[in-house]
Amino acid sequence: MTTTTRVDLAILGIRGRAPVSRRAGAGPSDDGHLVLDGRSVAVPLNDASPYWLEGDTLLRDGVVVEDVAVEPVRRPRFYDLRTAEGTSYEMLARLHGRDVLATTVVQTCVRYDEAERCRFCAIEASLTAGSTVAVKRPYDLADVAEAAVRLDGVRQMVMTTGTSAGRDRGATHLARCVRAVKARVPDLPVQVQCEPPGDLATITELREAGADAIGIHVESLDEDVRRRWMPGKSRVALDEYRAAWAEAVRVFGRNQVSTYLLVGLGEDPDELVEGARALIAMGVYPFVVPFRPLAGTLAQADGATAPDPAVLEDVTRRVAADLVAAGMTSDGQRAGCAACGACSTLKQQGA
DSSP, X not given: OOHHHHHHHHHHOBSXXXXXXXXXXXXXXXXXXXXXXXXXXEEEBOTTOSEEEETTEEEETTEEOTTOOEEEOOOOGGGGOBOTTOOBGXXXXXXXXXXXXXXXXXXXXXXXXXXXXXTTOBTTHHHHTTSSOSBOOHHHHHHHHHHHHHHHOOOEEEEEOOOOSSTTTTHHHHHHHHHHHHHHOTTSOEEEEOSOOSSTHHHHHHHHHTOOEEEOOOBOOOHHXXXXXOTTGGGSOHHHHHHHHHHHHHHHOTTSEEEEEEETSSOOHHHHHHHHHHHXXXXXXXXXXXXXXXXXXXXXXXXXXXXXXHHHHHHHHHHHHHHHHTTOOGGGOSSSHHHHOTTSSTGGGTO
């Protein structure tokens, strides 16, 4: 598969449905999950896309896209299980790609008021729709993780959280959940994701609970973009992020710390690449992902659109080259979004 095709798919998506998909929820992605050329790929489900699947064949405008091996991600068996109280395991954690278990341990966010909310995020939409529960209990997640590994071959887990009003910003409950999962499936690598905690010692607490990697996601390093797209979160100063990244690299190690950088929010591409270069120098993996209007977000209501494919391809190529030169590739990460790579095109560039 060419890089151009992979970039097109990341932005334009495919028509139809996928057995494993994610609609709304935390973060910037809203996708169906496939395996293309042996790699997990998350692509928007878009009825206006020129791409679609017929069996194991990818077509564009009715023409077969050559040399692209397609493998569907099948609905996992652990989705059919329930807790003792009757809650579906699917409401507690979801399969991402072919082998990543993902959960939002607290599905509410202190910043979800419309004036404060990140415009690309719909963390509470899935809760309102009744497709998840507000707070995941550690022992329930341990049961789900065990079943996902045993029944469906899950190989890593990602735990994120909505931001709480506490000084830890939600990290303490993440630590409880990691500890429970690791007690049940000790060999399952886990990445945690949170805002910079008020007390940096919390980062050590997450590591000691058993987390293998950490994502501290800034989304943009441009202050104007941050204020426009993340009015509440932008009040967490970039210096606070830098301090948290530095401490996380000290605790977790180089290339075990990552942050999302979204292409398409209005940040100058050259400045985005320079910011990514500075992160790499710190030992932080800049996970470059295209912004895509997510169902239930303020951005979708605003009519925001995905970035120009040419811009995404250019930025991704340059950041990937810097990552490879630094010896910081996704294959060297123990767990997490960058280790999976399905929402980005960096893996296509060898990063």
